[in-house]
Amino acid sequence: MPLNVPILLTWMRIVAIPLLVAVYYLPAGWLGAHERDLLATGIFMAAAFTDWADGYLARKLNQTSAFGAFLDPVADKLMVAAALLILVQLDRTDAIVAVIIIGREITISALREWMAKIGASKSVAVSMLGKIKTTAQMMAIPLLLYQAPLLGFDTLQLGNWLIWIAALLTLWSMGYYLRMAWPEIARHSGD
Structure with missing residues (x-):
């Protein structure tokens, strides 16, 4: 498995998935509802940015790989699926x-x-x-x-x-x- 900056960014997106979910399972007194939503939004937006950044850097640094081409869409789909399940549970969609x-x-x-x-x-x-x-x-x-x-x-x-x-x-x-x-x-x- 190659390890370079684009693949590292993709792995960071995968690690962000349980963090996004965990925000909504923190004990009640740790964050208010708005702070929780703000933090989850920030995590999701940072992950979305890494999706753009890993593709850009892979092309710019000539660090494309078959593994990166496989892992990138998997990370995207997992992040979107986790966010959608949270939104359904919160009755927002x-x-x-x-x-x-x-x-x-x-x-x-x-x-x-x-x-x-x-x-x-x-x-x-x-x-x-x-x-x-x-x-x-x-x-x-x-x-x-x-x-x-x-x-x-x-x-x-x-x-x-x-x-x-x-x-x-x-x-x-x-x-x-x-x-x-x-x-x-x-x-x-x-x-």
Whole structure:
């Protein structure tokens, strides 16, 4: 396993997941509700920044690796899934949103793995639609974690609009990836 700055940042994102969850399980007197939400938002946003930073540094420092390419999306999916489960538990978003987003991530990850196994991974390469979906998610989740008014905006309402947009884009992008992979799926369905 190579160890370089981009991979270290990815590992930091993975370590941040239990910290994010733990914030909501601290004893009642340690943090007020707003401080808890602020800390969780900060942890999530720092993790989101490391997602951008590890990709940028891997390209800039020429430290890309197969392990890093594997670990980065795993870290992203785990962080988003943990945050969504917290938000459902806090009743800040609907369970159906979490099921759509997490279910799509599992489905597309399995599809990508299978497509790589049959040598057709280019047909499910990351698309612009997937990037827009990810952007909507990464904007929505901090707003939902924060939950308090910010600069005159109702972050809970804005976050819920964005997370529903992300859920719709999630379904659309899943359909796109499945459509792109369908010729290979049909060709190899008897294997």
